[in-house]
Amino acid sequence: xxxxxxxxxxxxxxxxxxxxxxxxxxxxGAALAMIVAVTLGLMARQPNVLVRGTARTIIEFFRGTxxxxxxxxxxxxxxLLGVDLDAMVVGILALGLNYGAYSAEVVRGSINSVQSxxxxxxxxxSMSSFHRMRRIIFPQAWALMIPSLxxxxxxxxxxxxxxxxxxxxxxxxHVDQLRLDTSTWFAYGLVGLGIYFIIAYIxxxxxxxLEVRAKHRLGRGESLREMLSLKPxxxxxxxxxxx
Amino acid sequence: xxxxxxxTPAIRFENVEKRFGDNVVLKDLNFSVxxxxxxxLIGPSGSGxxxxxxxVMTLEELSDGYIFVDGDPLTYEKRDGKRVxxxxxxxxxxxxxxxxxxxxFNLFPNMTVIENIIEAPVHVLGMSKADAKEKARGLLxxxxxxDKADQHPLELSGGQQQRVAIxxxxxxxxxxxxxxxxxxxxxxxxxxxxxxxxRKIAETTDITMLIVTHEMQFxxxxxNRVLMFDGGRxxxxxxPEVIFSNPKHERTKKFLHAIV
Amino acid sequence: xxxxxxxxxxxxVLPILLAAFLQVTLVVTVVSTAIAAVLGLIxxxxxxxxxxPVDAVxxxxxxxxxxxxxxxxxxxxxxTFTNLDAITCGIIVFGIHYSTYMAEVYRAGIDAVPAxxxxxxxxxxxxxxxxxxxxxIPQALRATVPALGNYAISMFKDTPFLIIIGLVELVQAxxxxxxxxxxxxxxxxxVGIIFLAASYPTSLLIGRLEKRLAFSY
Numbered sequence: 001x002x003x004x005x006x007x008x009x010x011x012x013x014x015x016x017x018x019x020x021x022x023x024x025x026x027x028x029g030a031a032l033a034m035i036v037a038v039t040l041g042l043m044a045r046q047p048n049v050l051v052r053g054t055a056r057t058i059i060e061f062f063r064g065t066x067x068x069x070x071x072x073x074x075x076x077x078x079x080l081l082g083v084d085l086d087a088m089v090v091g092i093l094a095l096g097l098n099y100g101a102y103s104a105e106v107v108r109g110s111i112n113s114v115q116s117x118x119x120x121x122x123x124x125x126s127m128s129s130f131h132r133m134r135r136i137i138f139p140q141a142w143a144l145m146i147p148s149l150x151x152x153x154x155x156x157x158x159x160x161x162x163x164x165x166x167x168x169x170x171x172x173x174h175v176d177q178l179r180l181d182t183s184t185w186f187a188y189g190l191v192g193l194g195i196y197f198i199i200a201y202i203x204x205x206x207x208x209x210l211e212v213r214a215k216h217r218l219g220r221g222e223s224l225r226e227m228l229s230l231k232p233x234x235x236x237x238x239x240x241x242x243x
Numbered sequence: 244x245x246x247x248x249x250x251t252p253a254i255r256f257e258n259v260e261k262r263f264g265d266n267v268v269l270k271d272l273n274f275s276v277x278x279x280x281x282x283x284l285i286g287p288s289g290s291g292x293x294x295x296x297x298x299v300m301t302l303e304e305l306s307d308g309y310i311f312v313d314g315d316p317l318t319y320e321k322r323d324g325k326r327v328x329x330x331x332x333x334x335x336x337x338x339x340x341x342x343x344x345x346x347x348f349n350l351f352p353n354m355t356v357i358e359n360i361i362e363a364p365v366h367v368l369g370m371s372k373a374d375a376k377e378k379a380r381g382l383l384x385x386x387x388x389x390d391k392a393d394q395h396p397l398e399l400s401g402g403q404q405q406r407v408a409i410x411x412x413x414x415x416x417x418x419x420x421x422x423x424x425x426x427x428x429x430x431x432x433x434x435x436x437x438x439x440x441x442r443k444i445a446e447t448t449d450i451t452m453l454i455v456t457h458e459m460q461f462x463x464x465x466x467n468r469v470l471m472f473d474g475g476r477x478x479x480x481x482x483p484e485v486i487f488s489n490p491k492h493e494r495t496k497k498f499l500h501a502i503v
Numbered sequence: 504x505x506x507x508x509x510x511x512x513x514x515x516v517l518p519i520l521l522a523a524f525l526q527v528t529l530v531v532t533v534v535s536t537a538i539a540a541v542l543g544l545i546x547x548x549x550x551x552x553x554x555x556p557v558d559a560v561x562x563x564x565x566x567x568x569x570x571x572x573x574x575x576x577x578x579x580x581x582x583t584f585t586n587l588d589a590i591t592c593g594i595i596v597f598g599i600h601y602s603t604y605m606a607e608v609y610r611a612g613i614d615a616v617p618a619x620x621x622x623x624x625x626x627x628x629x630x631x632x633x634x635x636x637x638x639x640i641p642q643a644l645r646a647t648v649p650a651l652g653n654y655a656i657s658m659f660k661d662t663p664f665l666i667i668i669g670l671v672e673l674v675q676a677x678x679x680x681x682x683x684x685x686x687x688x689x690x691x692x693x694v695g696i697i698f699l700a701a702s703y704p705t706s707l708l709i710g711r712l713e714k715r716l717a718f719s720y
Contacts (some may be wrong), residue, residue, distance in 0.1 A: 064699040064702045064703045066660040069329070069694050073695060076687040077692070080507065080687060118349060123301065123338070124342065124345075125411070126338045126367045136351050158573065162663075162664060163571075165666060165667075175575065175578075188576075188578045188582065189579050196571045204570075204667075218353050218397070219395030
């Protein structure tokens, strides 16, 4: 038992490096995914058949072929076509495109879910379609899309564990190395799954915070400060406790 | 600018037809609204009243015919005998002259009350933020909500939200104001506060108003003309005095009898 | 710089890929989906029946499995139970991992059954088992079918994770062929096409099913 922890202490600097690689892949992948998602999501609701068709094809392509296939294709086939990318770039690219395609559907769906009255009121105020999207519709759609984006972000983090296939030394790689010197359950179970769970948990908390903020901006629910304060929560008239 | 000597109608419908699929909602409709007129549209639900307002606001596409706003074609025009759709840019220019208040208020929940009001004046009309704010405060005072400027719409009651929506529409200085069942979503006891605000606006401005409402007393007080609709056509049109106390058409009598 | 595509190579590798697809990828997907569907329902029912503290433990376990990578879970199970062969290990891990997702789907389905249904079974003095099997589950299940189908597709696309425990599934079969012949282009492109050809029509089908189920309510 104690040997396990001694080995962990010895391996910790390398595991920390692995955590940073995993966080870099997750952060980079998520940032790229968001850009891809907003671009494709907006394109997929254009009336122009060509624009919409292009977006749909890209979305279905990246959703339909597996993440691992995409990463392998970028890693093995792209160099044969003369494009030689750093493994880390390949990882971020594959994660960003794959989860970006999934998120595009979330963006599109959330935008479509904003009440029709909001679109009509913006039109009645003569707003341009760009202005309407940026100032009225997207801020409201954003609050709707966060829960689904949180799920996808956790998927992305979990998906990043495959980059050891293309020789990136991420958290999974170093945990696998640790196993050579410790018991299996300690390396994979406690250290590996444990650290991934903690990262996932923190990411979820961050996203929940964003959701609370977004909802509060729409006048729904408490502000973050109110939630964290020790004062009794605001009560709405008529919903008080029975006497 | 509208003036007493200008005879161009504020709104003119010419052979307007509106279909939703196979369902013909408006058929060969012709009427006009003079500048400064307050016209109320009444009739059973499904008679096409709300569709008329939505067509003027370009929220629905015309199936056939033309609509003119102060003489300018709104969405379609005749060119060499052909009916041609006008570009979004043109439509948006005409739209700036028209304001609309909705049944469901449709305030923007991601903005405070005052941000709701200044959004379009600043970003659409290019007014300075300071001027827009000053104007918004004046309008809020006018609708009795001077103290609510920095609140979020959803913190307000329905009646208050609707009064903000009225202020938001007026902030664009529209020549024409469309009121689409503005009290239908409100509790009976707060209908009065909204109608009071509208009465005041009707008395103190010369904005052309096109009104769809079930509040017959309000229609009587505010409008100078009432159009009775049924099945997408105008059945009867007259002053409110005649329509409400001495209607000529059987259909109007039946309708008024049913709702009182 | 050109896309160097050789049809002979493509015809050469296709049977190898299809064999791996049928023998490993499809087997794991189908069996694991069945396990996940049953285990998910058991978890969902347990969580409704056990006392609060037990439910809290269950919820933590479910969250822990759901929020951690399948890849590491595969490694853990594979190297802990050394007598298990790789494909059995894969089936178990995928089945358990996805059961945590499906449990959530069932839970939502069960929650959507109106409270009046539970009250009616109480009023009729129906036993617990009968209440679940004859009233609640049939109603809850209908709405969950499309979601279960979508998770089956996700699982299908996750099967290449099995490479980590040395299984030659579809992608690994392509990589092995590519490694031996230095023809990665044909092998990996075909792998992608097979994935697309299998998952896209299935997801369209599920989409239609979803609409039909929604309408018939």
